[in-house]
Amino acid sequence: xxxxxxxxxxxxxxxxxxxxxxxxxxxxxxxxxxxxxxxxxxxxxxxxxxxxxxxxxxxxxxxxxxxxxxxxxxxxxxxxxxxxxxxxxxxxxxxxxxxxxxxxxxxxxxxxxxxxxxxxxxxxxxxxxxxxxxxxxxxxxxxxxxxxxxxxxxxx
Numbered sequence: 111x112x113x114x115x116x117x118x119x120x121x122x123x124x125x126x127x128x129x130x131x132x133x134x135x136x137x138x139x140x141x142x143x144x145x146x147x148x149x150x151x152x153x154x155x156x157x158x159x160x161x162x163x164x165x166x167x168x169x170x171x172x173x174x175x176x177x178x179x180x181x182x183x184x185x186x187x188x189x190x191x192x193x194x195x196x197x198x199x200x201x202x203x204x205x206x207x208x209x210x211x212x213x214x215x216x217x218x219x220x221x222x223x224x225x226x227x228x229x230x231x232x233x234x235x236x237x238x239x240x241x242x243x244x245x246x247x248x249x250x251x252x253x254x255x256x257x258x259x260x261x262x263x264x265x266x
Contacts, residue, residue: 140168141207141249143241148224148253151231158231160185160222160239160253161215166207173204173244174213177222181237184225190218204244233257 146162166172177185186201197218205220207213215221222239224231231237235255242248 141166141172141241141243141247143249143251146239146251146253148231148237148239148255150233150255150258151227152258153230156225156227158224158227159217160224161217162251162253163212163214164205164207164241165212166210169209171206171208171211172247173206174241175204175244176242177239178242179224179237179239181229181231182224182227185239186223186225187220188223189220231255 142165144163144165146160148160149158151158160177164174174187177187179185187203187205188199189202190197190199192198201223202220205213213220233255234257237253237255238250239253240248240250
């Protein structure tokens, strides 16, 4: 009887610790990244760009403040803006993602600029970029590399 009670207590603690761990993991996974891709580098250059959607699942805002990767020692957060009829690109220090909100990184908007690439990025490969946030959290994101030329669809 004593052994049975000890076994029941152990199983109960094990199950409880599993649910506590699952909640902690869910709480720490407050940023979800979707649609991540980078552009193939143009021959003769050492730059590229990367895009994604950042979803903040938390009930408080968070700021995306930096990105790092083994393929480049310098990645900057940039934004295209329309200024007096001219499209301009400028570096920004951070991008705020509102509570339960999303920010889309896309051509002609927010994007990552990868400078001084250590090697050319080729279509159909993958790279890892680590995104860093102001709460000291970070997430490793797999970016598929897309070709520069887009396939044209011909109607017959």
